[in-house]
Amino acid sequence: MRTHYVHLPLIYDQWQKSYGRDFTTAILPRLLSTLRKFKVRKSSLVDLACGTGTLAVTMAERGWKVWGVDASPGMMEEARKKTRETSLPVEFVLQDMRSFVLPERVSLVTCLFDSLNHLIRKRDIAATFRRVSDSLTPGGYFVFDVNNEHCFRNVWVMSDQIPLKDATLVLENSYNVITQIGRSQISIFTDTHAHYHEVVNERYYTKEAIEELLGRTGFRVLQAEDFNFTGRREIGKIKTWWVARKEIR
Secondary structure: OOOOOOOHHHOHHHHHHOOOOOHHHHHHHHHHHHHHHOOOOOOEEEEEOOOOOHHHHHHHHOOOEEEEEEOOHHHHHHHHHOOOOOOOOEEEEEOOOOOOOOOOOEEEEEEOOOHHHHOOOHHHHHHHHHHHHHHEEEEEEEEEEEEOHHHHHHOOOOEEEEEOOOEEEEEEEEEEOOOOEEEEEEEEEEOOOOEEEEEEEEEOOOHHHHHHHHHHOOEEEEEEEEEOOOOOHHHOOOEEEEEEEEOOO
């Protein structure tokens, strides 16, 4: 099962900015508020499915020692460009989040922008949670978001055409309520008449299923809150914000 992007890295940052602000800019206040609320001390973190590395770089600029992990070579290439001429404490590692291994444990793991929804089998979610638990120091925190059912039923049935600097991005989305799997058919048409296509699948998981898997892998849930990060109140609360702490044994 392939869970990483192949062609989207070419225009990923442009696509994010087409909404007026990228996801890191939109989600950072919530993340920082969470760290303050639970008194998470500034130390080291892993950003799983880090994409083009914007959040990893942002947290490194704030004094965190950061590893960015992603399974997409294209995403890794774009991420490394952002730190090539800096001395920021961030390292990008090409690994799958279901099996990643790092040289030391960290105090915080983040996995944002519905990255976990890309894992369409429960056993893959469980494998990822186990690796997160193994990578955390006792009492460490796991902060992530997922697309909730409202998102899949109301947003993942829409299509969109997005003009970019040198290309046009076309998204054709659908959601199967039986399998609970959303599908986004992504087409990129460049100004040089090149055409790229890939399919992204995401699965909806209930709060009960996620909480059960977290408990099974050594976590205690501290927060599971639906929210809207877009600024468009009319679309409702389309994501769930999770905060879990690794049990101290």
